[in-house]
Amino acid sequence: MDAVTVQGLNKTFKAGFFMKKVHVLKDVSFSIRSQHTYGFVGNNGSGKTTTIKGILQFIKPDSGEVKFFGEPLSIRNKKRIGYLPERPYLYEFLSAMEFLEFHWSLTYDSKKFFKDRAHETLKRVGLFDAKDRRLRTFSKGMLQRAGLAQAILHEPELLILDEPMSGLDPDGRILVKEILRDQQKQGRGIFFSSHLLEDMEQLCSHLVVIHQGEIIYQGSIDTVMKDQKSLEEAFKELKLRGTS
Amino acid sequence: MRLALVIGWNTYREWMREKFFWVAVALSFLLLSLSTVLGQLTFAEEQKILMDFGLSALEISLLFVASFSGAYVVSKEVDKQTCLLLLSRPISRTHFLLGKWIGLIELLLLLFATCSLVLWFLLDSQETSWFFLIAVSVFLKALVILSFTLMTSFFVRPIISLIFGVSIYLVGHWLSDLSYFAQKSHSQVYVFLADALGYIIPQFYRFNWKSYYFLEKGIDLVVYRSMGVHYLSWVLIYLFVADFLFRRKDIV
Numbered sequence: 001m002d003a004v005t006v007q008g009l010n011k012t013f014k015a016g017f018f019m020k021k022v023h024v025l026k027d028v029s030f031s032i033r034s035q036h037t038y039g040f041v042g043n044n045g046s047g048k049t050t051t052i053k054g055i056l057q058f059i060k061p062d063s064g065e066v067k068f069f070g071e072p073l074s075i076r077n078k079k080r081i082g083y084l085p086e087r088p089y090l091y092e093f094l095s096a097m098e099f100l101e102f103h104w105s106l107t108y109d110s111k112k113f114f115k116d117r118a119h120e121t122l123k124r125v126g127l128f129d130a131k132d133r134r135l136r137t138f139s140k141g142m143l144q145r146a147g148l149a150q151a152i153l154h155e156p157e158l159l160i161l162d163e164p165m166s167g168l169d170p171d172g173r174i175l176v177k178e179i180l181r182d183q184q185k186q187g188r189g190i191f192f193s194s195h196l197l198e199d200m201e202q203l204c205s206h207l208v209v210i211h212q213g214e215i216i217y218q219g220s221i222d223t224v225m226k227d228q229k230s231l232e233e234a235f236k237e238l239k240l241r242g243t244s
Numbered sequence: 245m246r247l248a249l250v251i252g253w254n255t256y257r258e259w260m261r262e263k264f265f266w267v268a269v270a271l272s273f274l275l276l277s278l279s280t281v282l283g284q285l286t287f288a289e290e291q292k293i294l295m296d297f298g299l300s301a302l303e304i305s306l307l308f309v310a311s312f313s314g315a316y317v318v319s320k321e322v323d324k325q326t327c328l329l330l331l332s333r334p335i336s337r338t339h340f341l342l343g344k345w346i347g348l349i350e351l352l353l354l355l356f357a358t359c360s361l362v363l364w365f366l367l368d369s370q371e372t373s374w375f376f377l378i379a380v381s382v383f384l385k386a387l388v389i390l391s392f393t394l395m396t397s398f399f400v401r402p403i404i405s406l407i408f409g410v411s412i413y414l415v416g417h418w419l420s421d422l423s424y425f426a427q428k429s430h431s432q433v434y435v436f437l438a439d440a441l442g443y444i445i446p447q448f449y450r451f452n453w454k455s456y457y458f459l460e461k462g463i464d465l466v467v468y469r470s471m472g473v474h475y476l477s478w479v480l481i482y483l484f485v486a487d488f489l490f491r492r493k494d495i496v
Binding site: 053058107147 | 246247250251254257258261262324325326328329330331332333334335336492494495496
């Protein structure tokens with residue numbers, strides 16, 4: 001079953017003094033199968049974040065259709081999704097526990113299982129000892145992990161992560177990768193964007209490649225790597241084919 | 245409604261932990277102390293001066309918090325993108341907006357309750373019911389300004405929204421004067437403009453009861469009820485438009 005299907009997504013923005021139209025997403029279509037890990041690759045400014053924002057309806061596409069588990073995005077199926085934005089600006093006046101409690105309250109009526117679940121999640125992301133500290137005292141890596149804790153707290157079927165490893169130190173990246181592997185083992189679908197091809201190679205079974213607002217490849221990572229020494233070379237080749 | 249209340253509680257906590265709110269509280273108490281001092285300096289009119297200045301102090305404080313928080317509460321979230329995480333949760337944009345609004349009402353209620361109780365003790369007034377009716381009318385004005393600045397923050401920068409909030413408050417109080425001068429000018433254009441303003445701006449001047457005169461004489465309750473309906477209608481209109489704009493806004 002497809003966790004997400006994106007069909008013909010288009011988005012233009014008006015930019016500059018003369019409000020010139022910039023076509024940011026051009027007929028973007030792809031699908032994400034449940035319980036698989038998809039990497040969303042593209043250069044800076046290629047439209048990765050805009051696509052994710054379009055999928056989650058933070059921006060309104062000019063045209064196109066997005067379905068989650070076969071239905072349009074709704075309050076009901078949002079419960080099945082966990083999301084981490086590119087730069088997780090969080091409510092810094094809250095402590096890590098308060099932050100998770102707030103997000104839990106938005107998903108569930110009862111707080112019955114909250115404490116156990118929150119402790120378990122904070123231990124998993126390595127923030128248990130800092131659970132009562134305000135987020136404003138956290139480093140960038142810790143904030144990223146707190147954001148990730150929020151995304152996995154309610155055990156969603158699909159994780160959508162926008163650059164989950166950007167700006168992290170080597171230890172932070174290792175930890176985030178371990179968490180993602182953990183989520184894979186638990187049968188969660190993962191769709192994450194990155195321009196770190198090494199991470200993609202290690203974590204993903206499938207790739208969606210975007211270049212200048214157009215999807216130039218979607219499919220298995222093994223297929224794209226066929227006849228190529230590395231994902232880097234495969235990516236170069238795809239871009240060449242995409243622009244020609 | 246539960247979701248809006250959860251967001252409201254979080255918004256209330258957020259603003260309670262902001263320095264801005266405590267500056268506003270300090271300003272309120274400074275103005276109330278000033279009213280007390282002014283009252284004591286006057287000969288035989290202490291109650292009157294205290295009431296007039298005290299309620300003005302309450303109104304200024306509420307206006308300050310309402311216009312500032314209304315202008316920044318959502319725009320700050322959109323600029324810093326903190327709203328993305330929230331909107332990815334099982335809530336709608338209407339829940340989010342309503343929650344933010346409820347949170348600020350809780351904040352205004354706290355300020356209102358504290359200041360009006362302090363003023364009531366200072367006044368040592370026998371006319372409790374009139375005093376609180378007048379104070380509530382001041383609170384309702386703040387509610388209108390809060391909803392207005394919240395709405396305008398969707399299409400202008402927060403600082404402009406803040407200026408709009410203060411402007412609508414002032415123009416709302418000057419409407420009768422503007423109408424009077426328009427009649428005197430004998431210009432049909434000015435008369436039309438003054439009339440038009442009366443329809444598109446809340447008529448704050450009609451319900452300006454923050455003086456000792458009304459505490460002594462009382463207020464016509466029919467007029468009071470019509471004031472309540474007038475203010476709450478504007479609040480609903482502003483919230484409806486704000487929701488309409490927010491549901492269509494791209495959070496880039």
